[in-house]
Structures are given as C-alpha cells and as structure tokens.
Amino acid sequence: MQLLQGYLDQNIPITLTSKIITELNDACIKRVIELSLEKMKTPPPARFSWLALGSQGRSEQLLHTDQDNALIYEDVPEIIQEKTRKYFLELAAEVNKGLFEIGYEYCPAEMMASNPKWCLSLTQWKELVHDWISKPGKDEVLLSFIFFDYSLSYGDRELANELADYIFGDIEKNPIFYVHLVSGALQSPSPTGFFRQFLVEQDGAHKDFFDIKRRALMPLADAARVLILSHSVKGINNTPERFEKLAELEPQNKELYLSCAYSYKALLKFRTKQGLLHHDSGQFIELESLTKLEKVKLKATFKTIKELQEVISIRFNPGKITI
Secondary structure: OHHHHHHHHOOOOHHHHHHHHHHHHHHHHHHHHHHHHHHOOOOOOOOEEEEEOHHHHOOOOOOOOEOOEEEEEOOOOHHHHHHHHHHHHHHHHHHHHHHHHOOOEOOOOOOOOOOHHHEEEHHHHHHHHHHHHHOOOHHHHHHHHHHOOOEEEEEOHHHHHHHHHHHHHHHHHOOHHHHHHHHHHOOOOOOEOOOOOEOOOOOOOOOOOEEHHHHHHHHHHHHHHHHHHHOOOOOOOOHHHHHHHHHHHOHHHHHHHHHHHHHHHHHHHHHHHHHHHHOOOOOEEOHHHOOHHHHHHHHHHHHHHHHHHHHHHHHHOHHHOOO
C-alpha cells in the first residue's frame, strides 16, 4: 500500500502501477502456495492450476480486497478420485489461510479454492461451465462474469488453457449466451440521473454515497468482456487492454473503445486514491468530499458508458431476454 501511494503521488501511469502491483500480488500468492505445499505430507497427486478470479484475474486489484480464487486439477483414475479431491481441498484451505495471514481477507461469498464448489477436476469444471453457458440464468451469468476473467497464479498452464479453449468453444456453440451476458452487463445501475446529477445509494450502510464500482467500473468491464468473447480473443483479461484490442478489431468504433480504455483507467485511479485516503476498498464515495473539478472529471467518464451500452444493445439485441 505504501508503494501504491508513492506511485500515485508521483503520477506514474495507472497501467504501469497495475502491472507492478499485480506482479507483487502474484509473487505473494506463489510464495504462499510453495510454503503450503511444503506443509503437506506428500507432493500433489496430480497436476493442478491455482487461478486468480475477478479483478485480480484482470490485473486490476490495486487495493487490498478479499480473496477470489479457484483450483483445477487434472483428471485422475476413479480409484483415486476421492483421495485426490481431499488432498487439493486441504491444500486450498492451507493457501487461503496463508493468504489471510498476510493481509488478504477471506471472501464473504466463499469464492475461494477451499470451497468444494470451486476446487474441481478439469472435467468437472467443463461440466460446470457448460451448465452456465447452455442454461444461463441470473446466477449463471453472474458467476461467468467472475470466473471467465481468470488468470493463472501458479501451477500447470496447460490445464488453465484447456479450460479456456473449452469455454470459447462452448460459447461458440451456444451464441444465445452472448445475449444473456449483454442482458447481465446492462443490469448495472446508471451513474447519473436525467439531469446529470450523481445517483447515490438510497438506503443501507452506504446511503447517500456513490458506488463507483457498480455504477461506473462494472458496466465498462462487463461490456469489454462480452465484446472480447464475441471476437474469440484469448489471453487478454485486463479491461483497458481489452478495449485497446477492440479498437484494432473494430476500426469503426476505435474512438469509443479508446475513450473507454481511458475512462476505465481514470476511474480505477480515482477509486484507488479514495481507498487509500479512507483506508477502505474505495467502492463507496462521499460526494461532499470531492472538489468540483473531481466531480467534473468523474462525470466525463460516464458518457462513454452510455455510448458503449448502446453499442452492445444494438449488436446483441438483449430486449427479448429477461434474467
């Protein structure tokens, strides 16, 4: 966090800052896994991959937030399936505990490899994602948003790549899934009202605060994911990088996509500064604490959200789908 504050104070580009912080995050995770493996009584009974999910999978986790991870292990003969599963669940529990001890909070929704739901063999993962893609509902779309942005933190790259290939192939066979993804991407609440005033939370613990994650960052990240999937582009998880790639693939929308990349970086930097200032996740912002210039800069990024949502609405026509 001290490094992060220093980078922001020196106005180092957020893209470079993200890359450095991601490298540090990955180094910490790798070391915790190595130490956890040393504590196990035997070496792993099969190849495995430890995956970072969500914002960490997209190399966008700058502030300390909770853990989001999963584990894939290779298929093994039936006779040792239960023993193998037990081993990896024990390993995952050790890793999650180790990460917690060095400052990564446990995920309140238990999106962690120690949860039996997210510690599966390659075949089980394929069956699970096939269910999400072929029978998408609100929960399946939400899980896809979290899991389809994974990156390999440790272990076997072939397993992670094979699952990625399967996901792309299965989506190609089920194109209606795009429509559900778009419908989900358009669920995010609008950042501003009819008169361009900020829309804030109406009740709960964050009443009268602006939710920069759900109202500004998520609509951009969700749309970038849908568009990059529709072009079958693998290996680019970072949201600004996705927009930059889309600008190459769709010259007719180049200006919009580059504006989206810029807006996302500006919003990420803004959230990070707020989080460091208030020692929290930076998700909820007290508008009264912002200067007039900060409010103007924030609102400038919202125009791209509206334009982008119009593009995906027209392209995928999600009107007939309700999730």
